[in-house]
Structure formats: structure tokens, C-alpha cells
Amino acid sequence: MNAISIQGAIKKYPKFTLGPIDLSVERGELFGILGPPSAGKTSILKLILGLVKPDRGKVLIGGANSDEMEVAERQISMVFQNLALFPHMSGRENIAFPLTERGVSSKEIAARLDAVSDVLHVGHILHKNPAQMSGGERQRIALGRALIADSRAILLDEPIAALDARLREEMRVELKRLQRTNNQTFVYVSHDEEEVMAIADRVAVVIDGRVAQVGAPDDVYNKPNSLSVAQVIGSPPMNLFQGRFSADGRHFECGDIVVAVAGIRDVPAGEQGTLGIRPEDIHRAGDHATRRFRISVNSIEPLGGYTIVNATLGGQLIKIRVSGQLDGPDDHGGSVVFDERRLHLFDSEGDRLGME
Ligand SMILES: Nc1ncnc2c1ncn2[C@@H]1O[C@H](COP(=O)(O)OP(=O)(O)O)[C@@H](O)[C@H]1O
Ligand SMILES: [Mg+2]
Known part of the structure; x- marks a missing residue:
């Protein structure tokens, strides 16, 4: 009971x-x-x-x-x-x-x-x-x-x-x-x-x-x-990108940021939506990484056990959380990738779209 x-x-x-x-x-x-x-x-x-x-x-x-x-x-x-x-x-x-x-x-x-x-x-x-x-x-x-x-x-x-x-x-x-x-x-x-x-x-x-x-x-x-829960939970908060699902329903696009949405049910093709990615799910791009995004680093907050990188991506301010400490200010410059298993997608009403 x-x-x-x-x-x-x-x-x-x-x-x-x-x-x-x-x-x-x-x-x-x-x-x-x-x-x-x-x-x-x-x-x-x-x-x-x-x-x-x-x-x-x-x-x-x-x-x-x-x-x-x-x-x-x-x-x-x-x-x-x-x-x-x-x-x-x-x-x-x-x-x-x-x-x-x-x-x-x-x-x-x-x-x-x-x-x-x-x-x-x-x-x-x-x-x-x-x-x-x-x-x-x-x-x-x-x-x-x-x-x-x-x-x-x-x-x-x-x-x-x-x-x-x-x-x-x-x-x-x-x-x-x-x-x-x-x-x-x-x-x-x-x-x-x-x-x-x-x-x-x-x-x-x-x-x-x-x-x-x-x-x-x-x-x-x-x-x-x-989307409202996504904004309340998590510190620093989730990075959000407003954009659109492609007409064929296979991608989400926000300017230069394009991610595959394979594995997501009932994609509202052609409609607006929001992509969310948590600061710890953005990583420095490896040499052979596809779908890499250029960032410029604005400032770095060294917090001991982890570091917050404040950067600009596609004209938008984002936060990246890196565990441990960075070797130098340029350490996280250049390009990043999003962990595609950890994307959050929301429809135009702000409801989460489900992964398979
Ligand atoms: N007795 C009351 N009369 C009028 N408004 C109230 C009363 N109690 C709470 N509220 C309103 O309800 C809302 C929620 O209050 P509350 O439950 O104290 O929020 P929280 O604890 O999440 O900060 C607030 O806008 C508050 O002004
Ligand atoms: Mg209270």
C-alpha cells in the first residue's frame, strides 16, 4: 500500500x-x-x-x-x-x-x-x-x-x-x-x-x-x-538547438549542425523541433570523426575534477564539460562531436521523441 x-x-x-x-x-x-x-x-x-x-x-x-x-x-x-x-x-x-x-x-x-x-x-x-x-x-x-x-x-x-x-x-x-x-x-x-x-x-x-x-x-x-524537464535538470544545463527535421525524416538540422536521427520513432519530418545535448556528451573530435562541428572557445572554467569550456558553435553559446583538467587553453579548441547515442530530441510542442 x-x-x-x-x-x-x-x-x-x-x-x-x-x-x-x-x-x-x-x-x-x-x-x-x-x-x-x-x-x-x-x-x-x-x-x-x-x-x-x-x-x-x-x-x-x-x-x-x-x-x-x-x-x-x-x-x-x-x-x-x-x-x-x-x-x-x-x-x-x-x-x-x-x-x-x-x-x-x-x-x-x-x-x-x-x-x-x-x-x-x-x-x-x-x-x-x-x-x-x-x-x-x-x-x-x-x-x-x-x-x-x-x-x-x-x-x-x-x-x-x-x-x-x-x-x-x-x-x-x-x-x-x-x-x-x-x-x-x-x-x-x-x-x-x-x-x-x-x-x-x-x-x-x-x-x-x-x-x-x-x-x-x-x-x-x-x-x-x-523540453521543460530537460531545462530544469542538469548543471550546467543541457545545450539546446532549435531547428527542423529534414523532409525525409532522417536528420535534424540547425544551420550547420546536422545530426542523424536514425532509431527515433515517429520523427515529425519537415517540422520544427529542438535538439538537446548535455555538456558532458560533447567531445573533442578525433582525426577521423565524421559530423564534426567547429567551435571557438570563449573561456575555460577549471573546477578541479572537471572543466567547463564555454564556446560558440553555429553562432550559439554552448557549454562543454570535460572531466579532469585541460593542458592549455587551446586544448579543446577546433572541432567537437556529439555523442549520437545521447541526443535528446523534442518536437515543436516540447515533447520528447522516443528512441527505439
Ligand atoms: N495561501 C496562498 N494564497 C495565494 N497564493 C498562494 C498561497 N500559497 C501559495 N501560493 C502561490 O502558489 C505558488 C506556489 O507556491 P509554493 O507552493 O510555495 O512554491 P514553491 O514551494 O515551489 O516555491 C506561488 O506563486 C505562491 O504565491
Ligand atoms: Mg517552497
Whole structure:
């Protein structure tokens, strides 16, 4: 049975419509929700928690229709983006709050507090009040409060956005470990692609109030089902070329850039479309490479483990990602080839064209 299922839910605000949303979260799953700011991510969590009622459609919690369920009955914890700690309570009291509310024994509270504070590295701030903590420390205390309760599911709204980069990386690994160890159901929202892709079992890409695609992180990355998903997933973003499919349906052409589209079903011959190629799928042309394209290099960003080459191709700026470091500025000049197994083609509506 699904832990959470949203079926055809619509919520209209004066200037924004969420949905229709359809998605299901499995028990024990770390389900990611990824999307740009104001896409509707927080609103989806509020639907699940019961803070927002859908105008149409329904939300099932543990298989049961939640229409009549109060927020507390749902047994779902949420860590809010703008977290709210009790200002007059210490870190320890804040974390333990859901358990003290329920009258859990102090022995059990102490044991669970120990486990949670280990994961979150908050042992040294448990005695402080929120006003004495940094933003990151407050965030971790708020996380602790959600983790300590024995919830059916935990909703995390950009839970580590306020932390510095190093701590973010550490925390996401720890959160994943905790979720696995306790076999908990997490719905994890972030606008940070890397964060969601790194830890989610499945991810829903939300754009303009709708779920644009749901899939394993690799699937969504390798086969974005629309141009909008292709643009949201990937950093640096996918290079896009607007052009036309040849009249015989065998090529895609954008000025001097011509690629074969063999192996693609239902090519809209003669029509406009878009070719996408990820920065890491463009390579320096070997001596005998056919279908090579001349680029001129504008700038090079050496990033240690990889290098971003900013270049011009067919009058258009592109980004190429090369693993490792380049020997010199000219190293990637000259000609490049596209990895033809890794082309993305979209029709004039922005829908992905399928490979055989
Ligand atoms: N209570 C509300 N009243 C009116 N508009 C709202 C309300 N809550 C959210 N919205 C609008 O819904 C859109 C999505 O918001 P939100 O779900 O917070 O996006 P995200 O979390 O992806 O940034 C925004 O345009 C926001 O202004
Ligand atoms: Mg939000």
C-alpha cells in the first residue's frame, strides 16, 4: 500500500493553480520533489499534511481518504522551510516536544534524543535557546523534532538550504542513512537538483504547479520527457538547438549542425523541433570523426575534477564539460562531436521523441 497518494488534486489560488497533481509515495521511500521557486512544491506538502484542502481530487494517507482527517490524525511531521521553533524552549525541549506531548517516558525520550542528536550533531547545542543558535543550528533542531516523532511520513521542505555547502553535503548523506536505517517515508523538497538527485529513490519534477515527470533520478536525467524537464535538470544545463527535421525524416538540422536521427520513432519530418545535448556528451573530435562541428572557445572554467569550456558553435553559446583538467587553453579548441547515442530530441510542442 502507498504511504501517500494524491489523486487529481487541484488547488486554485487567485494567481496560481496547483495541479491536477497525481503522485504516490511508497512506504519506506525517499521521494524527492524538485522544481524551481514558486513551482508549487511547498503547496504539495501542505496538501499532504492537511494544511491545505484540495478544491478537487483527494489525498490518501495510508490508503485512507484524508478528507475528514485532522492534521494531527495524519501522523505526518513536517519540517517547514521557514522553520518555527519554540523560542522559550531549549534545543532539547524543542526536539523532544512531540514525545513529551504524547507522554512518552523520559527514559525513552532520552534514548531517542541521543540517537537523533548524534545524526544531527547537535549534542553541544541542546541546552541553548533558539535565539542563541545560528541559522544552521536552528535548522538541525527543527529536523530533530521531525525525526524523533514516530511519524507515518516526514515531509522536509528545503530542510538544509540554510546550511553551508560542506554541512549540506554531510547532512544529506546522514539524512539518507537515517531514513534507510529506520525505514521511514520521506518526502524531500528542494530546488537544489544535486541534493534531490543524490538521495531520492524517485523524484517528481514540478513545474508551474504540475508534476512534469516522475522517475528514478537517472531516468529523469537521461530521458527527460519534455523540453521543460530537460531545462530544469542538469548543471550546467543541457545545450539546446532549435531547428527542423529534414523532409525525409532522417536528420535534424540547425544551420550547420546536422545530426542523424536514425532509431527515433515517429520523427515529425519537415517540422520544427529542438535538439538537446548535455555538456558532458560533447567531445573533442578525433582525426577521423565524421559530423564534426567547429567551435571557438570563449573561456575555460577549471573546477578541479572537471572543466567547463564555454564556446560558440553555429553562432550559439554552448557549454562543454570535460572531466579532469585541460593542458592549455587551446586544448579543446577546433572541432567537437556529439555523442549520437545521447541526443535528446523534442518536437515543436516540447515533447520528447522516443528512441527505439
Ligand atoms: N495561501 C496562498 N494564497 C495565494 N497564493 C498562494 C498561497 N500559497 C501559495 N501560493 C502561490 O502558489 C505558488 C506556489 O507556491 P509554493 O507552493 O510555495 O512554491 P514553491 O514551494 O515551489 O516555491 C506561488 O506563486 C505562491 O504565491
Ligand atoms: Mg517552497
